[in-house]
Amino acid sequence: xxxxxxxxxxxxxxxxxxxxxxxxxxxxxxxxxxxxxxxxxxxxxxxxxxxxxxxxxxxxxxxxxxxxxxxxxxxxxxxxxxxxxxxxxxxxxxxxxxxxxxxxxxxxxxxxxxxxxxxxxxxxxxxxxxxxxxxxxxxxxxxxxxxxxxxxxxxxxxxxxxxxxxxxxxxxxxxxxxxxxxxxxxxxxxxxxxxxxxxxxxxxxxxxxxxxxxxxxxxxxxxxxxxxxxxxxxxxxxxxxxxxxxxxxxxxxxxxxxxxxxxxxxxxxxxxxxxxxxxxxxxxxxxxxxxxxxxxxxxxxxxxxxxxxxxxxxxxxxxxxxxxxxxxxxxxxxxxxxxxxxxxxxxxxxxxxxxxxxxxxxxxxxxxxxxxxxxxxxxxxxxxxxxxxxxxxxxxxxxxxxxxxxxxxxxxxxxxxxxxxxxxxxxxxxxxxxxxxxxxxxxxxxxxxxxxxxxxxxxxxxxxxxxxxxxxxxxxxxxxxxxxxxxxxxxxxxxxxxxxxxxxxxxxxxxxxxxxxxxxxxxxxxxxxxxxxxxxxxxxxxxxxx
Numbered sequence: 001x002x003x004x005x006x007x008x009x010x011x012x013x014x015x016x017x018x019x020x021x022x023x024x025x026x027x028x029x030x031x032x033x034x035x036x037x038x039x040x041x042x043x044x045x046x047x048x049x050x051x052x053x054x055x056x057x058x059x060x061x062x063x064x065x066x067x068x069x070x071x072x073x074x075x076x077x078x079x080x081x082x083x084x085x086x087x088x089x090x091x092x093x094x095x096x097x098x099x100x101x102x103x104x105x106x107x108x109x110x111x112x113x114x115x116x117x118x119x120x121x122x123x124x125x126x127x128x129x130x131x132x133x134x135x136x137x138x139x140x141x142x143x144x145x146x147x148x149x150x151x152x153x154x155x156x157x158x159x160x161x162x163x164x165x166x167x168x169x170x171x172x173x174x175x176x177x178x179x180x181x182x183x184x185x186x187x188x189x190x191x192x193x194x195x196x197x198x199x200x201x202x203x204x205x206x207x208x209x210x211x212x213x214x215x216x217x218x219x220x221x222x223x224x225x226x227x228x229x230x231x232x233x234x235x236x237x238x239x240x241x242x243x244x245x246x247x248x249x250x251x252x253x254x255x256x257x258x259x260x261x262x263x264x265x266x267x268x269x270x271x272x273x274x275x276x277x278x279x280x281x282x283x284x285x286x287x288x289x290x291x292x293x294x295x296x297x298x299x300x301x302x303x304x305x306x307x308x309x310x311x312x313x314x315x316x317x318x319x320x321x322x323x324x325x326x327x328x329x330x331x332x333x334x335x336x337x338x339x340x341x342x343x344x345x346x347x348x349x350x351x352x353x354x355x356x357x358x359x360x361x362x363x364x365x366x367x368x369x370x371x372x373x374x375x376x377x378x379x380x381x382x383x384x385x386x387x388x389x390x391x392x393x394x395x396x397x398x399x400x401x402x403x404x405x406x407x408x409x410x411x412x413x414x415x416x417x418x419x420x421x422x423x424x425x426x427x428x429x430x431x432x433x434x435x436x437x438x439x440x441x442x443x444x445x446x447x448x449x450x451x452x453x454x455x456x457x458x459x460x461x462x463x464x465x466x467x468x469x470x471x472x473x474x475x476x477x478x479x480x481x482x483x484x485x486x487x488x489x490x491x492x493x494x495x496x497x498x499x500x501x502x503x504x505x506x507x508x509x510x511x512x513x514x515x516x517x518x519x520x521x522x523x524x525x526x527x528x529x530x531x532x533x534x535x536x537x538x539x540x541x542x543x544x545x546x
Contacts, residue, residue, distance in 0.1 A: 003267045003283045005029045005249075007543060010256045010270065010299070011290030011522065013041025017239035018536030019288055019521045019543075021074040024246025026544055031282065032248055033272050035255040035474070039240050041290070042473050042480070043531050045233030045396065048333055048462055051455015053398025054407060056333050057232040059464075059473065060480075061387055061409050064219025064226065065532035066235070067146055074242040078235050080226035081392050085355030090344055090442035091117060091185050091362075097343040097442075099352065100185055104224075118183050126180045130190070131223075133164050138218035145488060145527050145534050148546075149510040155489040169487060173210050174202025177363070187363035192356075192385060192413065193217060197480040199328035199416040201370040202363070211485040215529050225356075227392040232531070239533070259287055259299040261515035268517045288521040288539050292482035294325060295474055296513070296520065327466030327478030330384070330412030330431050335452045335460035338404050339388070341444040350391060353408070357386040360438040361413070369414035378419060378427070381441065382434035384412040405452060410435055417466035417477045428465050482524035486510075490526075509538040519543070 007023050009016045012034035024030045038044065042059040063080050071078065086102040101113040114124035140158050144150060150158065159165050167176040173194055181187045191202055194213035202209060217223040228235050244250070257279070258271035267283040274280055289296040339349045360369075360381035369379030390397055390406040397405060412435045420427045440446050451459040466478025475482065490510070510526030511519045521539035522528065528535045 003285055005031045005282065005284045007031070007286045007288060008033065008268075008270045008282060008284040009288045009290060009521065010259070010296075011035070011041065012039030012240075012250065012252070013290050013522065014043045014236050014239055014531060014533060015522050015528075015536035015539075016041075016288070016290035017236060017243050018070060018074070018533040019290075019540045020243035020248035020536075021076075021239060021246055022537060022540035023543060024243055024248040025074070026540075027247075028543070030243075030246075030248040031284070032243070032250045033254045033256050033270065034250065034252045037253050039250060039252065040233060040236035042469075042475075043232040043236045045231030049335055049452075049454040049460040052335060052452065052460060053400055054335050054405075054460075055231050055233065055396045055398075056335075056407055057228070057389060057396075057409070058333060059331065059469070060232055060531050061227075061389060062225040063228050063232075063235065063531055064224060065145075065215065065530040065534065066219075067142075067532075067534065067537075068220075069146060070533045070537055074239070075245075076238045076242050078238050079229040081229055082224060082226055083355050083392055085351050087189060087356040087358060088347065088352040088354075089185055089189050089358040089361065090342065090352075092343075092442075097345075099342070099344040099347050100189065101347060101351065102189075102355070103351075114186075117185060123181060123183050123186050127186065130176075130180050131217075133161070134168075134217045134223060136161065137164050137168060137214075138223050139221045141214075141488065142218045142221040145532075146537050146541075148508050149488070149490050149526060152487075152489045152491055155487075168210055168214055169207075172203045172205060172207065173213055177202060184362045184364055188361045188366055189358060191363060191366055192358060192361050192383075195328075195366065195413050196411070197327060197329050198485070199326060199370070199373070199414065201367055207487075208484055211487055214487070215485060219530075219532075227389055229393045229395060231389070231393075231396045235531070256291075256299060258301070259289070259296070259518065261287070261300065261518045285517065286543050287518045288543070289518065290522040290536070291474060292325065292476050292479070292522065293520060293524040294476040294483070296518070300515070300518075325476040325479035325481075325483045326417045327469060327475065327480055328414060328416040329466065329478075329480065330382075330410075330415040330435060331464040331469075332410040332412070332432065332435065333462045333464075334408040334410070334447075336406050336408055336447075336450045337402070337452045338450050339406055340447050340450045343442055343444050345444075353386065353388040353406075354391050357388075359384045359386065359435070359442060361385065366414065373414045373416055373419060376419065378430055378434050379414050380434055381438040382412055382431070383414055384410050384435045384438065386410050386439070410439070415466070417470070420465045420467045424465065424467050428463050428468075431465065432463050480523075481529040482522055485529050486526045488527045507542075509542040511535060511539040511542055 262268035
């Protein structure tokens with residue numbers, strides 16, 4: 001087959017767009033093939049409720065890991081708005097309702113909130129010390145995510161703190177939390193960042209909780225999670241514009257059905273069905289896959305998840321199939337006529353919902369939820385955290401939406417895909433009831449009384465289980481990270497530790513597969529996960545021989 005393009009990118013999610021932007025600007029001929037009728041993947045804004053002009057960030061909603069360097073390199077202009085309130089966690093003790101408020105702009109206010117919860121100064125001092133340590137790690141690790149992949153020893157030297165290295169990279173996170181903190185609520189607030197989209201517990205010897213935690217506290221070198229003005233669609237729209245400006249070609253409604261990696265004297269080939277269902281093939285010097293590694297395995301002709309994934313992403317391949325990916329979250333999008341009143345009357349409701357609102361996420365509750373879900377039952381109370389995009393960015397609501405209306409996104413934890421397998425509809429309803437009951441327990445009124453209705457008279461509420469994400473977005477098992485996250489280093493001895501499966505040491509950029517002309521450019525790469533653009537950047541650098 002004639003080489004029609006230098007690079008064909010499978011999937012037009014934000015990482016594929018980043019790769020297309022870099023490669024097009026470098027003068028390469030780039031084609032992006034997208035199964036859906038639009039680009040953006042999981043990072044899109046959509047009108048989820050008929051007859052209501054509210055553009056929700058439907059699947060992903062905050063930005064932390066996207067480096068400014070990428071935006072500047074591609075000439076992308078997006079506004080990321082800092083949230084003053086980091087988090088609010090309702091609590092009840094001795095019949096008294098309160099809440100732990102972490103105000104990023106007012107340390108005294110935060111200290112007072114800790115004192116009200118714990119009765120002293122010790123816990124807040126431990127909080128400051130711990131997050132001072134993670135902040136220093138973030139400053140040293142984050143800039144290197146867009147550089148060639150360091151070895152374990154090189155990253156350890158870069159971190160330069162033996163205690164931080166041991167607590168974050170070598171020992172289960174629960175050990176550090178239990179040694180540093182005494183309060184159950186405080187421990188839980190810290191642990192939540194280790195469980196987002198990851199089904200695990202504080203003392204998991206595989207360290208999947210540590211890897212998840214690391215990616216949630218290093219973004220931007222600060223760990224801050226910002227609101228994209230205009231919604232996630234504004235981010236991917238700007239990335240797509242930059243890629244087009246660089247000369248990249250886009251074909252939507254084109255489902256890739258096969259990838260041939262090519263060989264000596266012949267190019268790689270990508271087979272796809274066009275918008276009319278006609279099968280076509282296109283040749284390329286390189287193929288970049290923005291889909292999950294398990295999807296790439298299927299496209300290459302192997303069993304789903306076999307031959308590509310942890311092993312092949314790592315470079316040389318390894319015997320045996322990687323562990324099947326599994327998501328562990330419930331997503332609930334809502335539109336409210338007003339924010340609900342809280343049982344804690346001492347806090348302004350706009351402050352409470354202005355950051356991350358934690359529900360049933362104490363340390364003991366999170367551990368109990370994991371044990372119950374592991375036994376095949378829905379946890380009760382169901383842990384979740386809630387985000388109110390519209391408090392920081394009113395632009396996602398149209399001019400006809402009444403003042404005082406707000407979006408809410410609820411992200412349920414410890415909800416593994418396995419719970420939904422036998423009865424998807426029934427378990428989705430039960431899971432919704434569980435998270436709503438837990439939320440109502442900290443409110444002074446039922447949330448249902450605050451819900452807006454759509455143009456058809458139905459409550460503005462939609463629910464997505466891991467199985468729905470698998471169907472909607474082709475995420476294996478509904479895993480939002482495409483597979484288990486990996487530490488951002490390669491192993492000197494050729495084996496990656498604590499990953500649940502044995503992985504070969506990664507290539508120069510952490511995007512390489514066993515096929516020299518096929519690269520992973522999505523969240524399943526080493527240093528993947530989240531809305532970051534980092535895998536797209538790194539795959540582009542690998543193509544350009546950087």
